[in-house]
Amino acid sequence: MKRPFVIVCSLFAAIFALGSDPPAVRVEPTDSVGPRPLEKQTRTAVIRDYLQAWRGLSGAFEQNRADLLDPDFVGAAKEKLAETIREQATQGIRTRYRDSAHDLQVVFYSPEGLSIQLIDTVEYDVQILDDDKVQTTQHVRARYVAVLTPTEVRWKVRIFQAEPK
Amino acid sequence: MSRIGRLLAIVITAATVALIVVGTIWPVPSAVAMAGSGATLLRPSSSPQAAVENLAAEIGQQAWEKAYSSLANKSEFTELEFARDLTGTYPSLRTYATLDSFDLRPLHASADEAQVQLKLRWSTVVGAFLDTRTLRVVRTGDRWGVLWPIVKEPRVPPQVIPVNYLRWDVIYRGPEDDWGSQDVEAPHVRIVDMHPVDRSAGVVIMGELLNEDVVPAFVTVKATLLAKNGSAIATEDSFDKISHILLPKQVTPFLIRFQNVALSEVDSVHMEPSASLIAASADPVIEIEDQHFNPAPGAALSGKLVNQSGQVVSVAHVLGTFYDKSGQLVWVADQYVDRALLPQTPVSFAMSIPADIASKVSSERAITTAYSSGRFQ
Amino acid sequence: MRSRFTFLLGALVITAMPLALAQTGSLHLPGTVEAGSAFSIQSTGNGNAVLYIVGLGQVVKRKVQLGQTVSFAPGDLRSAGHYLAVLVGDSSTENGAFDVTAAHQPGALSFLAKPSRLAVDLHDGISGVVYVFDAFQNLVLATTQVSFQLSGVAGATQTRTALTHNGVAWTKMDSAAKEGSVQFVARVGDAASTRVMQLVPGNPCHLRMSARPSGQRLAVETEPVRDCNGNALPDGTIVTFTERYKGGESTVDVPLKRGVARTDMPAYGGAKISVATGVFVGNEIRWGGER
Incomplete structure (x- = not known):
């Protein structure tokens, strides 16, 4: 009974690792984002950097390497994700996150230009591996709140939190 | 290899050898100045020109002892005074300059005396400057000797000059990630005037930048030329055609050059002034005295800089802004002063202006930026 | 396209497997948990199993006895977010999910007050943005009232209140006509944050x-x-x-x-x-x- 399960899991792990098409991204039009008008270039840059952050996150959690978060995350978001990676590593766990769809909306751009808030209804698959053995794969649809702040060359995610649907 | 090819190779080799021999036996005087071992190649001072050439070559090699000993009027000053005439008593652009080349032009000659104009071209990190001296050369026996027109830098008498101008220091927040916590605000600056013009070599963007804040600012201006389709043609910044340190309410002109771009290709210009806080001092105060606009030919703005403070200024940078009758900005010129500015001691400057621009100039404004040895303004 | 189809097929197979295998029990999960509070998970069946609580904010792995209640003490799960609960037994795997929400009590504020130096007598010249966090640095997404107060050497104290949307509230204030330092305070319940601003003479x-x-x-x-x-x-x-x-x-x-x-x-x-x-x-x- 266990053998076919392991075989199917291994097959799926291979499919999971190799079959990673870029996620479908939909950006909702933004009429007003609060006190500051949002320029098209800024919006494009923020969304590009946010999606890149998901790729960085995926690699960091799969390889249990907190340093892979550095280019995309900063502040509390980075500290929390890095702590989770340390917990994973301590317990021999790895997780594979594959985002398949993002439905994004820019909801707030602060007046001094130092923060932008996004709401992302994201679909992703999570695979949990314990001692390199796949324990489960789950498809998740969740709503994330992300706050990005500008750094020297790019926007970085400072707050990253799922909220109940 | 064909016979023609072999012949060509032989000809080139022979010509190269011949040129090396000619260059070694009859070197160009300014090349001697540049060569480290030029002293061995000097001609005897058997003519006024040869005497001046030898002197210039020794100056180029900074062989002060040899140069001084060749002078006909060395009893009038010391070797140290001679060297200081050329390199400056106080640290200045001259101190760090090297002789790039020289030219001489005989003005007048008789059997025992001649007059020769010597142009020494010195190179520095901010460009070249020209030192022109008219030399009397006299015959002593079968040799000619130069009477050096010494320019003795004035010495400031020992004294205490109290200076109590404001100085700004900046304490930034720490390097730790403290998002949202208190920090010092960057200075607010504003472009108050901007004017693109088409010059033969390309496009020039001129303008004026105001520090409208109450703190000093380190400023730069970047310009991007945009084509009709919105694409960027080129991006340049003002480099040294600007006063980078602006005290509160101070205005600097700026000039940005774009080579090989025609104004007709440009649809719009994106200007990006930037300012950051900088520690600075309101001292020294420099007066620009006796400014005269001299029209073409040889159009130039000349004047004298007077350091009203107690600190010796090593390098002074003068920027001139020129306006037409309607007050429209028409040109920005600049000049570095090669001598140190001593307290209360006028030093002349002259910045040239293109002849076609000079005819439009109705008024002008000059500002200075001062750099002192060991500290910035 | 082909890889996506294969991926989907694999996902269907793997999703169906636990249903076929999980014959002995089920997981009883709370719908939502407040960050830092105690909670428990009930399983049924018997035998040994491993419980995984996996989220981007925290990961927990525990050996459990099926049929017993697994208790989590206050502070065990502090990071708000979406969590998967996976119970892997000898012969079965059970899955579930739940959410951890930020604590209702605000614990800290990130107060972006700009500019720190500005000219006097400017309408809406000062902006304040507050992100409200709980004691565990979770963004408090429930609507919260934030009060802003600007007071200083001269002029009447200005007070504004604003409600948070998605954890953030903002306001704008006028600068006074007289130069000097002013204090800009943002307050949510007992949590407060102060910034000092310098009003400088105008043109x-x-x-x-x-x-x-x-x-x-x-x-x-x-x-x-x-x-x-x-x-x-x-x-x-x-x-x-x-x-x-x-x-x-x-x-x-x-x-x-x-x-x-x-x-x-x-x-x-x-x-x-x-x-x-x-x-x-x-x-x-x-x-x-x-x-």
Whole structure:
């Protein structure tokens, strides 16, 4: 009974690792984002950097390497994700996150230009591996709140939190 | 290899050898100045020109002892005074300059005396400057000797000059990630005037930048030329055609050059002034005295800089802004002063202006930026 | 396209597997848990299993006995977010999910107050943005009232309140007419954050100078330079004196010292002397009589 399960899991792990098409991204039009008008270039840059952050996150959690978060995350978001990676590593766990769809909306751009808030209804698959053995794969649809702040060359995610649907 | 090819190779080799021999036996005087071992190649001072050439070559090699000993009027000053005439008593652009080349032009000659104009071209990190001296050369026996027109830098008498101008220091927040916590605000600056013009070599963007804040600012201006389709043609910044340190309410002109771009290709210009806080001092105060606009030919703005403070200024940078009758900005010129500015001691400057621009100039404004040895303004 | 189809097929197979295998029990999960609070998970069946609680904010792995309640103490799960619960037994795997929400009690504020230095008498010149966090650095997404207060050396205290949307609230305030330091405070319940802002004089509005002989030269001096609200411009502000005389001109940029700018200039009969600071031009005098 266990053998076919392991075989199917291994097959799926291979499919999971190799079959990673870029996620479908939909950006909702933004009429007003609060006190500051949002320029098209800024919006494009923020969304590009946010999606890149998901790729960085995926690699960091799969390889249990907190340093892979550095280019995309900063502040509390980075500290929390890095702590989770340390917990994973301590317990021999790895997780594979594959985002398949993002439905994004820019909801707030602060007046001094130092923060932008996004709401992302994201679909992703999570695979949990314990001692390199796949324990489960789950498809998740969740709503994330992300706050990005500008750094020297790019926007970085400072707050990253799922909220109940 | 064909016979023609072999012949060509032989000809080139022979010509190269011949040129090396000619260059070694009859070197160009300014090349001697540049060569480290030029002293061995000097001609005897058997003519006024040869005497001046030898002197210039020794100056180029900074062989002060040899140069001084060749002078006909060395009893009038010391070797140290001679060297200081050329390199400056106080640290200045001259101190760090090297002789790039020289030219001489005989003005007048008789059997025992001649007059020769010597142009020494010195190179520095901010460009070249020209030192022109008219030399009397006299015959002593079968040799000619130069009477050096010494320019003795004035010495400031020992004294205490109290200076109590404001100085700004900046304490930034720490390097730790403290998002949202208190920090010092960057200075607010504003472009108050901007004017693109088409010059033969390309496009020039001129303008004026105001520090409208109450703190000093380190400023730069970047310009991007945009084509009709919105694409960027080129991006340049003002480099040294600007006063980078602006005290509160101070205005600097700026000039940005774009080579090989025609104004007709440009649809719009994106200007990006930037300012950051900088520690600075309101001292020294420099007066620009006796400014005269001299029209073409040889159009130039000349004047004298007077350091009203107690600190010796090593390098002074003068920027001139020129306006037409309607007050429209028409040109920005600049000049570095090669001598140190001593307290209360006028030093002349002259910045040239293109002849076609000079005819439009109705008024002008000059500002200075001062750099002192060991500290910035 | 092919890889996506294969992926979907694999996902269907793997999702169906636990249903086929999980014959002995089920997971009873809470719908939502407040960050930092105690909670428990009930399983059914018997035998040994491993419970995984996996989220981006935290990961927990525990050996459990099926059929027993697994208790989590206060503070065990502190990070808000979406969590998967996976119970892997000898012969079965059970899955579930739940959410951890931020604590209701605000614990900290990130207060972005800008600018830290601005001119007096500016409408909506000051902006304040507050992100509200709980004690575990989770963004409090429930609507919360934030009060902003601007008080300082002069002028009435300004107070505003704003409700958070998605954890953030903002406001704008006017700067007072008098220069000096002001305190900008944001408060949510017991959590407060203070920023100090410097109100500085605005553009000059009053610039007058006078001249008198000083030996062979001319001493020129301004009256105290003030903005339109009567605030004296700070020392160090550059004042430019320009003297135009027949065939020449002299200029000197002088910083204000103790509120006034003074310098010596050449004394030429009939010279016109003007004064300016920034783009503001003051009076002009002709040496020999003011005009």
